[in-house]
Amino acid sequence: MTTVDPVVRNAPLKAAFAEPVESLRTRSDNGDRQAQYALSFLMQTGLRGVEKDALGAEALRARAGETRTQAMPIYVPGVNGNPGSTIMTQISSPGVSDAEARRLDACGAMLLLGEPAMGGAICGSPEAYIDLLPAGAAVREEMVRKTLSAVDRVDPATVSDCAATDALWGDAAFRITMGDHAGAAAASDRIIALCGEGRPSWHARVMRAQIHLDAGEPDAAVTVMAPVPRPAPAPIGAFASQVVMAAEAQREDWVGYRRERDALTAASVAALRAEPATRILERFAVSGGSAELFARDGALFPGLEGEMVVLITLTDERAAPRAIWLTRRDGFVGQEAVWFLDEYRCDGRSTLTHFNARPSTAAVREHVERRMNGTLEPMSSSQSGLGPASACRWPVQVAPGLGDDPVVLAREADQAAAESASSTPLP
Structure with a gap:
């Protein structure tokens, strides 16, 4: 064959x-x-x-x-002087x-x-x-x-009120996605000028900081982010901190980098500890830091369900933040589910191993310990350089539980709907 x-x-x-x-x-x-x-x-x-x-x-x-299926003629030679024959196969x-x-x-x-x-x-x-x-x-x-060609452009000069910047923000987001950094910078600068340091400017500030990073201007990125709380409320969440971390790394201010990183990790750990449906399973030491293992259900991506997450607090001031997830992908009809242990960093993800049955907490811990001490190599990896609009490729996966996490956003939406229903007077 x-x-x-x-x-x-x-x-x-x-x-x-x-x-x-x-x-x-x-x-x-x-x-x-x-x-x-x-x-x-x-x-x-x-x-x-x-x-x-x-x-x-x-x-x-x-x-x-x-x-x-089609019939093909095959000639079979004769033996001992006998004539050959043709058969159909x-x-x-x-x-x-x-x-x-x-x-x-x-x-x-x-x-x-x-x-x-x-x-x-x-x-x-x-x-x-x-x-x-x-x-x-x-x-x-x-x-x-x-x-x-199909999208109408918004001229920043035509917008004169902070309350009317929604269309301009949508245009800025579209432009940066399409690689038009100059247009995105003009739109975000206009929003910042109109909205000042208040919350309506925060999205634009994060975008403008990323554009500064892509232009090699980390000082300007840190300055424009100064009014934005870190980690930021929904829907910005962890990405605000990760943009500043990328700027600190770019200007090699490792003290500032570690401060941002440790604050983000601590906020993510605290958020998971406070979640009603999330349980801490184990705390343990790993090479280079410590780890907290949580049981946490929720869709990580369509078709990929999160079941456990390990947040790692690091001691090396230059170490990049990382989290390790146990996820489940259900099979197609007639196929069994498969569990994956994946490591997420801002610059990419790695599949460490997979399981045909749900692993125990002890098995997950063992694999995390081996990964951290360098004795477990990934099965596959996907790297993504920190290019345009990607100070962190996996912001939610690296720092779950914060304002940009879909599980958090869904919970807040449910709470808002419940509060609205309870406050509506009966007819």
Whole structure:
């Protein structure tokens, strides 16, 4: 049995990103199953000018995954002077199966998100990801151009009142996401000028500080953040502290860096201790600091449920904050759940191990201790440099329990709804 080259295996996805759409439609209509998958991918995502059509995409995938059998003639030579003969044999071709389509979908998502480390793993190999990269980059650029052309810009000069800055803030957030730092800086500067040091300016100050960091101006970043409490209330949360930490590291003020880091970790620990449904399971020493292990349920990402989190208090003044999570991913139909132990830092995440059954507290502790003393290497890692809009790539995961944590936001929303209901007079 031979192994299929990952580059060849990804041909249907490469066609989705690179082949002219009309060519894909023609091949799909003629029964080409790779083209049918490629067209279904575009119909699912609405890329390359193809209109979104979830039902049409699903129908195409059913055709793409159809197993076909055809009879092939094989000549069998004669023996001992006897004449040869031809026999017919059945050869089956499975097309693009559901499992393969899901893998290709995930590979395509990594291309669109620009995640080379995870893409190399999901797409089959780093070489397979690199082979897809030019077509993926072209589609990303097309997405940016389309989005920019569809959104109305807000001229900062036309906004003259702090109470009317919502549209300007939305424009600033869009601009920084699209890489327009000059436009985002102009919008955030206008909000700060109109709103002063009050709470309405805090979001804009965090954005402006990040832009200063990307320009190599850490002193200006620290100055603009001065009025913002750290950690900040919802919905900014831990990110305010993490922006200042990045500025302190950039200017090599390690005393200031440690002060910000330790204050953030302490606030996160205190928040988890105070949560009604969160329980502290164990406190223990680790190499380089101490750890607190909590039982804490809640969705970390769609389809990934958090069950435990370990917050680590560090002694090295330059050490980056980190947290280790036990999460559960439920399987598809007929598949069992899998538990993962992941380490999150601001610059990336690592999968330390996985379990086929829920591990005990002692097992989680053992793995954390081994990771901290350097005897446990991760199974896989995804690094992300501190580039635009990413002073911390994983702010909630590194410092849970604070104002930007979805579990906290959901709890506050439920409390607000309950208070509103109880204060509404009966008819």
